[in-house]
Amino acid sequence: MNTDNVTETEIHYRPINPRLLGNDFKFNFNLYYRTRVDGQLKYLKFADQSNQHKDKVLNLIDSGDLEEELFVREMDMVDYYQQATEVMQDFIVDTGISVKEKTGRVYDLSIDIMDQFFKYQAPANLLKMADPVMEMMDQVFSQKTVGFAGLGEILNKDYYTYTHSVNVGLYCMTYATKVGMSSGESRELGMGGMLHDVGKVTVPMEILNKAGKLTDPEFAEMQKHPEAGRDMLNSMGCFGNRISQMAYEHHEKFSGSGYPQGLHGEDISFEGRICKVMDVYDALTTRRPYKAPMTPFKALEIMNKDMAPEFDVSILKRFIQFLGEEA
Ligand SMILES: [Fe+2]
Ligand SMILES: [Fe+2]
Structure with missing residues (x-):
């Protein structure tokens, strides 16, 4: 599409964090700033793709507070994140930097991507970034065993759909690695975990963020997210079946009383059953405005007793065993 012919009001702009571009950026997109002209918000070009604007951007980064300062066009978001990923690639191979850092x-970058996705309701092509960020995580994890204990130190314990998404992705990937799956398979599990709730982008915000119990119609709306997620991922054509299945099946229960299909036992895919365990564990151990986070011990106790029929017990048992070994 030739954007020069598109009127400004038709272009959407998204705030970015220019720090993610690093010091040596070679961006192939323009950066914009926002200003008010005659009472109307306007986006004006701050820097284009030529090198002469680089200093201007670097000075701005040095100046400190950048919140909502610079924007890129929505259609350039993937390029922006690709640039950020390249910067991160150099960072993760630096032997002078700790694995924790x-x-x-990489966690913060992943969170940023999922936050953009949920906050601005797509575009879905942002989700393609799940692949490079999980690949980087896998690369970092292979430098030193991080394990569940290492994850516990890094993961954000405030529950938001975007933090939860990345957390579940990392739990799934770590579980897959621990049970001896190949690097490719583990990464796929990680991506599936990271994308399991993407269908929630179609659920109205007031339902998604409601503090109290959902009414029946609200719950019915919420229950559409597995199918919406599967359809979104399938329509992108770049994710394998296992990944969209994790989105579709993570609310199925081993006992058969889950949704949307009411699948029973091993009719639920192995990946879907893993995702279910990690999804519940993260949900219980994170903080919400109306609920304190449970300790890992308490969460596992509840999962192992009252909630046990929901899970593939062999997966749950191994997960508990891994957490125990690392404690
Ligand atoms: Fe979900
Ligand atoms: Fe979830």
Whole structure:
């Protein structure tokens, strides 16, 4: 599409964190700033793709507070994150930086991507970034065993759909690695975990963020997210079946009383059953405005007793065993 012919009001702009671009950026997109002209918000070009604007951007980064300062066009978001990923690639191979710091940085980038996705309701092509960020995580994890204990130190314990998504991705990937799956398979599990709730982007915010119990119609709306997620991922054509299945099946229960299909036992895919355990564990151990986080011990106790029929017990048992070994 030739954007020069598109009127400004038709272009959407998204705030970015220019720090993610690093010091040596070669961006192939323009950066914009926002200003008010005659009472109307306007986006004006701050820097284009030529090198002469680089200093201007670096000075701005040095100046400190950058919140909502710079924007890129929505259609350039993937390029922006690709640039951020390249910067991160150099960072994660630096032997002078600790694995904890590297994991933290890749985690923050992943969180940023999922936050953008949920906050601005797509575009879905942002989700393609799940692949490079999980690949980087896998790369960092292979430098030193991080394990569940290492994850516990890094993961954000405040529950938001975007933090929860990345957390579940990392739990799934770590579980897969621990049970001896190949690096490719583990990464796929990680991506599936990270994308399991993407269908929630179609659920109205007031239902998604409601503090109290959902009414029946609200719950019915919420229950559409597994199918919406599967359809979104399938329509992108770049994710394998296992990944979209994790989105579709993570609310199925081993006992058969889950949704949307009411699948029973091993009719639920192995990946779906893993995702279910990690999804519940993260939900219980994170803080919400109306609920304190449970300790890992308490969460596992509840999962192992009252909630046990929901899970594939062999997966749950191994998960508990891994957590125990590392404690
Ligand atoms: Fe879900
Ligand atoms: Fe979830």
